[in-house]
Amino acid sequence: DQQVKQNSPSLSVQEGRISILNCDYTNSMFDYFLWYKKYPAEGPTFLISISSIKDKNEDGRFTVFLNKSAKHLSLHIVPSQPGDSAVYFCPSSNTGKLIFGQGTTLQVKP
Amino acid sequence: EAQVTQNPRYLITVTGKKLTVTCSQNMNHEYMSWYRQDPGLGLRQIYYSMNVEVTDKGDVPEGYKVSRKEKRNFPLILESPSPNQTSLYFCASKLLSKEETQYFGPGTRLLVL
Numbered sequence: 694d695q696q697v698k699q700n701s702p703s704l705s706v707q708e709g710r711i712s713i714l715n716c717d718y719t720n721s722m723f724d725y726f727l728w729y730k731k732y733p734a735e736g737p738t739f740l741i742s743i744s745s746i747k748d749k750n751e752d753g754r755f756t757v758f759l760n761k762s763a764k765h766l767s768l769h770i771v772p773s774q775p776g777d778s779a780v781y782f783c784p785s786s787n788t789g790k791l792i793f794g795q796g797t798t799l800q801v802k803p
Numbered sequence: 804e805a806q807v808t809q810n811p812r813y814l815i816t817v818t819g820k821k822l823t824v825t826c827s828q829n830m831n832h833e834y835m836s837w838y839r840q841d842p843g844l845g846l847r848q849i850y851y852s853m854n855v856e857v858t859d860k861g862d863v864p865e866g867y868k869v870s871r872k873e874k875r876n877f878p879l880i881l882e883s884p885s886p887n888q889t890s891l892y893f894c895a896s897k898l899l900s901k902e903e904t905q906y907f908g909p910g911t912r913l914l915v916l
Contacts, residue, residue: 736907
């Protein structure tokens with residue numbers, strides 16, 4: 694029973710264009726959503742988060758959108774840079790415990 | 804520098820030989836946790852600890868033990884490793900508030916033959 698799903702295993706985008714990573718969840722009790730980025734041979738690093746009382750949070754090139762009725766969130770990266778190439782996870786939480794999806798590998802081509 | 808450290812980073816062992824993976828954080832975080840990452844499954848929580856001497860099972864605790872004798876350290880113990888415990892392991896820590904960000908260590912890649 695996967696409570697958090699990232700249905701696209703990979704995404705390839707041209708440098709300078711927008712990257713959109715998607716995440717679906719099933720547990721309506723989740724009230725806090727995060728995005729982490731992971732490079733090879735490193736641990737995941739925090740990118741951006743959003744509380745369930747909001748529908749958008751922006752931090753520089755990164756914007757997270759939350760659609761509670763659809764149980765869907767997305768991460769927009771504009772403009773995409775080659776250094777953004779990594780695996781992205783969208784863990785969700787309602788008690789502080791993080792539930793992870795499978796991850797999406799983003800490749801940004803120069 | 805604020806960080807979570809894990810040792811060793813890479814380990815090859817044989818079935819049944821007890822091993823310990825250490826985790827240490829220097830941020831005075833109450834909450835610490837262990838995850839394993841497997842292909843197609845993302846990260847799954849093994850055990851977590853809300854504070855010293857307080858530990859609890861995560862989603863995949865079978866075959867693992869932990870202890871929290873000091874606030875900064877949270878070792879993961881495999882008493883009798885088996886090949887299905889071959890995985891990439893991450894330790895993480897955070898302040899106790901549920902909206903606080905978890906900080907992850909660099910990972911320990913374990914191969915059990």
